[in-house]
Amino acid sequence: MKVVVADGFEFRFSDAIDAYVFDEKDSSKPTFHGAPMKGVDIVAEFDDAYVYIELKDYDDPSAYDVVKASSDDERKARLDSFKWLKNYLKYKFRDSHLYRYAEGKVDKPVHYVCVLTFDNALNSRMLNELKRELPIGKKPKRWTHALAKSCQVVNLDKWNEVFPKWPVSRVITAAPIPEEAEHA
Amino acid sequence: MISKLYLKNFIAFTDLSIDFSPGINIVIGENGTGKTQLLKAILALSSAEAHGAQTDEQLARKLCRLYHPLSGQVGGLRRTGTRGKSVLNGTFASGQVITAKFYGKDTAAKVTATSGDVPAPAIFIPTKEVLSLVRGLTAEQPDLPTIERIFDDGYLDLANQLAKEGASDLDAKVQLDPRFASIVPRLTNLIDGQYLLENGRFVFEAGRYVEKDTATRSKAQHAQMYQDSTEWKFVPSSKQHLSSGMTAEGFRKIGVLQRLLSNGSLNPGTTGPLLWDEPESNLNPKLMKDLVQVLLELARNGQQIILATHDYVLLKWFDLLMDKGKGDQVRFFSLYRDSSTRDVKVSTTDDYLQIAPNPIDDAFGYLINQEIENDMGELGK
Numbered sequence: 001m002k003v004v005v006a007d008g009f010e011f012r013f014s015d016a017i018d019a020y021v022f023d024e025k026d027s028s029k030p031t032f033h034g035a036p037m038k039g040v041d042i043v044a045e046f047d048d049a050y051v052y053i054e055l056k057d058y059d060d061p062s063a064y065d066v067v068k069a070s071s072d073d074e075r076k077a078r079l080d081s082f083k084w085l086k087n088y089l090k091y092k093f094r095d096s097h098l099y100r101y102a103e104g105k106v107d108k109p110v111h112y113v114c115v116l117t118f119d120n121a122l123n124s125r126m127l128n129e130l131k132r133e134l135p136i137g138k139k140p141k142r143w144t145h146a147l148a149k150s151c152q153v154v155n156l157d158k159w160n161e162v163f164p165k166w167p168v169s170r171v172i173t174a175a176p177i178p179e180e181a182e183h184a
Numbered sequence: 185m186i187s188k189l190y191l192k193n194f195i196a197f198t199d200l201s202i203d204f205s206p207g208i209n210i211v212i213g214e215n216g217t218g219k220t221q222l223l224k225a226i227l228a229l230s231s232a233e234a235h236g237a238q239t240d241e242q243l244a245r246k247l248c249r250l251y252h253p254l255s256g257q258v259g260g261l262r263r264t265g266t267r268g269k270s271v272l273n274g275t276f277a278s279g280q281v282i283t284a285k286f287y288g289k290d291t292a293a294k295v296t297a298t299s300g301d302v303p304a305p306a307i308f309i310p311t312k313e314v315l316s317l318v319r320g321l322t323a324e325q326p327d328l329p330t331i332e333r334i335f336d337d338g339y340l341d342l343a344n345q346l347a348k349e350g351a352s353d354l355d356a357k358v359q360l361d362p363r364f365a366s367i368v369p370r371l372t373n374l375i376d377g378q379y380l381l382e383n384g385r386f387v388f389e390a391g392r393y394v395e396k397d398t399a400t401r402s403k404a405q406h407a408q409m410y411q412d413s414t415e416w417k418f419v420p421s422s423k424q425h426l427s428s429g430m431t432a433e434g435f436r437k438i439g440v441l442q443r444l445l446s447n448g449s450l451n452p453g454t455t456g457p458l459l460w461d462e463p464e465s466n467l468n469p470k471l472m473k474d475l476v477q478v479l480l481e482l483a484r485n486g487q488q489i490i491l492a493t494h495d496y497v498l499l500k501w502f503d504l505l506m507d508k509g510k511g512d513q514v515r516f517f518s519l520y521r522d523s524s525t526r527d528v529k530v531s532t533t534d535d536y537l538q539i540a541p542n543p544i545d546d547a548f549g550y551l552i553n554q555e556i557e558n559d560m561g562e563l564g565k
Contacts, residue, residue: 049563111560119537120548121496127555137559150559158549162556163564 019044185277213519219492229274276303304456350447369393379439391420453486464495503536
């Protein structure tokens with residue numbers, strides 16, 4: 001069992017070989033990130049895969065719902081927010097993958113899972129947009145292999161439904177990271 | 185306006201109580217959870233047949249015409265497998281409470297009404313469009329038995345309301361009543377035209393509402409304009425009218441609303457609830473935003489609206505366009521079957537994100553499940 005706390009959420013990976021906060025900012029920790037690059041919140045390693053996890057917890061998901069904006073100004077603001085979030089998720093993956101390449105840790109299939117506090121409908125839309133822009137699950141002719149196997153966008157309920165071996169829950173208060181959450 | 189509905193041992197419902205908002209009410213639920221049945225129960229309880237003389241027989245017949253029970257008797261609407269009589273009970277804002285009760289073998293219902301003003305009848309818009317059927321349904325010598333075998337009373341009631349003569353000069357109404365000025369031009373421009381009743385049938389006149397040319401306005405009119413709202417005028421784009429059957433079915437559904445407003449059948453503030461079953465059917469999703477704006481505007485003018493829907497876009501537009509500052513009240517109802525008893529239950533919320541269960545969003549969730557199963561196999565399971 002590997003337990004990781006990141007951005008107010010606790011993940012319990014029952015079958016992980018390793019799991020830790022990937023963009024660790026504490027230089028005293030062995031998993032300190034330390035590169036001028038973006039990083040996903042968590043990386044977990046399993047027998048046959050690596051999983052990158054990026055979390056975004058929003059109070060007002062409708063700020064990203066471009067299709068349903070009621071005025072041109074609102075549409076533009078939401079479009080900007082949605083684009084910003086999509087780009088944010090896109091570059092997080094790219095930088096993290098590059099970092100992992102330099103670590104020599106891209107030897108297993110990689111899955112990128114974004115956990116957003118949106119409803120399923122809006123998450124589906126974000127997934128479609130991300131898939132259009134991330135070379136995940138496909139490769140140009142000149143490549144010998146794809147960068148990553150899949151990309152997913154889920155909310156907390158969906159995560160717990162589809163990944164019962166990796167339950168996630170909100171951490172009630174912003175307490176210090178418990179000992180067990182540290183990288184073993 | 186209906187404030188509360190109670191249904192017991194009635195068709196899909198074992199014991200269900202719903203408190204409605206005076207504004208917009210949106211009912212969701214999987215097929216078979218009784219959304220349409222619920223709307224029809226409101227239609228029946230607020231109909232003329234539930235008031236006045238011989239209500240026991242009249243309302244029983246009305247229920248049979250609405251639900252077409254196999255036995256042909258009102259008793260056939262009693263929920264099988266339950267004990268006791270069927271009860272339909274409506275509490276109206278007028279103060280009146282109407283109750284209808286019957287047993288499984290009854291041919292009439294026992295109808296009681298408390299004192300209080302008789303509630304205004306509801307308007308029911310069924311899933312299929314009715315505009316093009318009006319000519320056949322309201323013919324001078326209709327073959328009623330045949331018509332009633334094909335169409336339930338929801339269709340016939342609406343056809344009669346559409347065929348009603350009234351102040352059909354929509355242009356004048358738009359100028360005189362600011363409520364219509366914000367609604368009718370929007371509806372008309374949504375479908376680039378309007379439906380008119382000519383010789384017992386509906387025809388489509390292409391055109392748009394435009395703001396009146398300022399040059400043609402007097403100074404006094406200008407002053408008035410600044411005080412009030414924009415002045416609108418319908419400008420036809422063709423002299424030729426089209427048969428309604430030649431226009432898109434989604435347009436005809438908008439046309440129904442147009443006609444009900446123009447002939448006074450739908451008069452916000454005085455009409456009973458507007459019941460609309462799946463407004464989204466046959467409607468281009470792009471038209472949905474304007475439709476929702478029109479419905480919100482109707483509600484702001486005192487029209488209670490109760491919708492049943494399966495559509496995410498419709499649901500979400502209400503969530504995004506409602507303006508509590510303008511007094512908008514949107515209440516969501518989710519009908520679902522209890523996992524152990526299989527009885528239909530309802531959960532109610534005024535917050536879109538709190539709708540649970542939400543089969544509409546679940547449908548998107550199933551797509552995500554399949555993506556993950558395809559891409560990640562047994563990982564995490």
